[in-house]
Amino acid sequence: MPAEETVWIVLKDGCRLAARLWLPESAGPVPAVLEYLPYRRRDRHRGDDAILHPGLAAAGYAAIRVDMRGAGDSDGTMDDEYTPQEWADANEVIAWIAQQPWCSGAVGLIGLSWSAFNALQIAATRPPALKAIVTVCGSDDRFADDMHYMGGALLNDNLQYGSTLFTWLAPPPDPEIVGTSWREMWLARMEAISEPPAARWMRHADRDAYWQSGSVCEDYSRIEVPVLAVGGWADGYTNAVHRLLSNLSGPRKGVIGPNGHAYSHVATPGPAFDFIGVATRWFDRWMKDIDNGIEAEPMLTAWMQDYEPPKPQYDVRQGHWVAEAQWPSANVAPHTLYLSPDGLGEERAPFAVTVKSPATVGLASGEWCPYGWGPDMPGDQREDDAGSACFDSAPLDAAIEILGRPEVTLNLKVDRPEAVLAVRLNTVAPDGTSARVTYGLINLAHRGGFAAGKPLVPGESVEVTVPLKVSGYRIPAGHRLRLAVSTQYWPLTMPLPVAAAVTLEAGSLSLPVRRGEGAAAPDLGGAWSPPPLETLVVEAPARGRLRIAQEVATGRTTVEVVRNLGAIRIAETGLELRALGSETYATLRDDPSAASSFAYRKAEFIRGDWHACIETRSTLTATPTGWRLHAEYDAYDHGERIFARQWTVETPRAGAPGSAEPGSAGR
Incomplete structure (x- = not known):
């Protein structure tokens, strides 16, 4: 057309x-x-x-x-x-x-x-x-x-997407469309960048x-x-x-x-x-x-996912379509299981389990927002489970379907004023493979709601509710449910610089169980698309975790992520676009205060005698009471740098004791 x-x-x-x-x-x-x-x-x-x-x-x-x-x-x-x-x-x-x-x-x-x-x-x-x-x-x-x-809890996606928007806030217009004013418009756009977006979002x-x-x-x-x-x-x-x-x-x-x-x-x-x-x-x-x-x-049509061994990338996800005439649906009802010394079951029982996870728990998390272009899905959870407090059910007598939002309630004590919890619902196959069904996070500074964070009182008992992400998942007979609780979930989150120990004393899991067949799913038709854009691919798009490296002597772990929209030549506009990026996350197994997150982005526009380029670099680290972001923005016209700016911004953490008002330096 x-x-x-x-x-x-x-x-x-x-x-x-x-x-x-x-x-x-x-x-x-x-x-x-x-x-x-x-x-x-x-x-x-x-x-x-x-x-x-x-x-x-x-x-x-x-x-x-x-x-x-x-x-x-x-x-x-x-x-x-x-x-x-x-x-x-x-x-x-x-x-x-x-x-x-x-x-x-x-x-x-x-x-x-x-x-x-x-x-x-x-x-x-x-x-x-x-x-x-x-x-x-x-x-x-x-x-x-x-x-x-x-x-x-602060996601590392705040930095990665913040770096992307930082780069794409102010690229130049196309000279073929706006004429010779393109350079003046470009400079005005860059001058208008008041701060890196990631810094603004951390301030709130x-x-x-x-x-x-x-x-x-x-x-x-x-x-x-x-x-x-x-x-x-x-x-x-x-x-x-x-x-x-x-x-x-x-x-x-x-x-x-x-x-x-x-x-x-x-x-x-x-x-x-x-x-x-x-x-x-x-x-x-x-x-x-x-x-x-x-x-x-x-009202709702959803793909009910079947269990399959977890892997970081899928072409097709096994399952089938289901439908509910109304939502919320009377066909979905909560079923409550309780945490106990014996695991996860129908009866309450007192217990006390303390968890203080290594800073590297979360390596099997996958990306917060997978695109499906590369290895960005959650993998086998057993390594993360090993650093978590785990509560297992007995093997299921019959398959169950979950459709909706599970919710976990925990009674706990913490030994520090700050802590984050990750709560995962896994299905464990008879061979021990652990697949994540859904998960949730809570910054315990927000245990009373998101309006205002406040420090914990060490040793004080608190009750928290953790909503897990909505899920549609069929768990087979013979599998066990596992609720895994950890105090780290890196690099999906930016870790707090303190390693808190959390003692769990009681808890429950409410599952939205689909109990009937529901409505007949409508025919959504086979996928089709208009013809794709005619391009010459110089570098294919790619997203996801490429490499995890662990140093035995120091306990340092590094995660390398690719974030490439790709490099292409567009036939219709005669333009070569290069939109490339990467991230590197690093931490020490026993010292989350050493964690750092680094993002690099490059956007380049090339046609004839037009060659504009933007490069940004952003580094996030923790301070005792907040976060420190250092960001650099450089722009080039035919290889000549025509614009450069740097920011170092410190923002307080929600609920961190002694946190100060946000400030910035170096523009």
């Missing part, structure tokens, strides 16, 4: 936003579907656009991809994600689209990741022309369920007004348009699907596949399904008023 390369949308303040437009072959005005994000339509996101938007146009929609203010070839600058300016601009864009001669006046939103978040956020602002949204791998809660914190270590802004869970009633929420069990954002189905009041559906962080028709692990067909059926019902029966289909 041919596209109009550049359409300019002029906002009320004079800012011009660059858009790419695909129109269907059918005559007459049609509904429009907008994807609105900062990930550059000319290069970085062009491959993703190619396998989605022509498909929407073929289904009879005007598909439009708009680069946000400060991104791609659009005017302006950008300094953060999910801002009121972003939503205000989107409202103007939607109004502009609705008034175009090729548009019927009805507009829908679609998005993955960033554009999944802002589809929900924009819907909550209620633009009059917006009629429906499709949100894929996004979140309704920016503090509890994003790449920054999990259970109040509690769920304050910063995170509440853009978290639509603050008031679900603001969203009135029909919502189709799509996720994957391997993705980091699956919890949002269940919350949206449970809390929205308007028409809504959820689909959860086995996949990682990608659109479901091209995602791995498979099986993939006809995402474009499902999305256009949703839009057909609410934007074309076609009575296609989608309202009568089950």
Whole structure:
């Protein structure tokens, strides 16, 4: 489907936003579907656009991809994600689209990741022309369920994604589109970077007004348009699907596949399904008023994962589709098991177990947000189990299906003012293989909620509740359930610099057990995609943990991660794009205060006599009361450095005793 390369949308303040437009072959005005994000339509996101938007146009929609203010070839600058300016601009864009001669006046939103978040956020602002949204791998809660914190514990994804956004906040526009002003626009964008994003997010270590802004869970009633929420069990954002189905009041559906962080028709692990067909059926019902029966289909359709020996990468995940007519479902009921001296069972019994995990527990965690492009899934859990307090059930007499969010309650004491717990639910095969079903984290500073962290009182008994991630998993007969509790989960988290000992005294596990067949699962169709973008691949995309090295003499462990979007030459634009990156995480087995996290990113744009390059380096370490981030940003025009800036920023940790107000130095 041919596209109009550049359409300019002029906002009320004079800012011009660059858009790419695909129109269907059918005559007459049609509904429009907008994807609105900062990930550059000319290069970085062009491959993703190619396998989605022509498909929407073929289904009879005007598909439009708009680069946000400060991104791609659009005017302006950008300094953060999910801002009121972003939503205000989107409202103007939607109004502009609705008034175009090729548009019927009805507009829908679609998005993955960033554009999944802002589809929900924009819907909550209620633009009059917006009629429906499709949100894929996004979140309704920016503090509890994003790449920054999990259970109040700082994720290393805060650094890795922060480094990525740091690099992509201010790349240059394309001279072929904006002309000779490209260099001036580039310099203005870089000057507008006030601080590394990772530092800003660490400064907000509690769920304050910063995170509440853009978290639509603050008031679900603001969203009135029909919502189709799509996720994957391997993705980091699956919890949002269940919350949206449970809390929205308007028409809504959820689909959860086995996949990682990608659109479901091209995602791995498979099986993939006809995402474009499902999305256009949703839009057909609410934007074309076609009575296609989608309202009568089950509210939730999910891939029920079968057990298979764990490995860091899958092409296809074994299982089958299940469905529930409503969510929450009367077909899913909680079943409680208790921690005891004998393991995990039906009876309460007093016990006392102390756990003080080595700093390297977590090496089998996989990535917080797998993409499925490389070794980024959780592996065999036995090594992590060895550094954890484990509670095993008896072998199951019959298979059970879990669908929903397990929850763990623990009574415990801690010997330090600070501690983090990781709680994993594993299934243990008869041969001893341990596979992670789901997991949760809690920073015990947030034991009373996320609003304000406070130090623990050493030796004081406390009760904490740890929600685990939503899961759909069939555990076979003959397997044992294992609840594993550790005080470290590295490198998925940035560890506290103190090694706390936690004494567990009581606990329970509530499992959402699916007890019947449920509804008949709808046919989601076979996966298909428009033709991929024509490129010459110089370096293939890759994500995941490449190498783990352990030094016997020192106990130093290093994890090397690749984070490459790839290096390609794009036939349509004549551009070579290089988007490469890596991370290195290091710690000492017996000294988490020695932990460090380092991220490198490079973005390079090459065409003829145009050669622009950005490199960033970010290093995160702990201080006795907080975190220290050192970040470097360098930009080059034809190899000549034209911009350089460094930041060293210290931020307090939530609940750390004696923590000071955040400060920064060196700009």
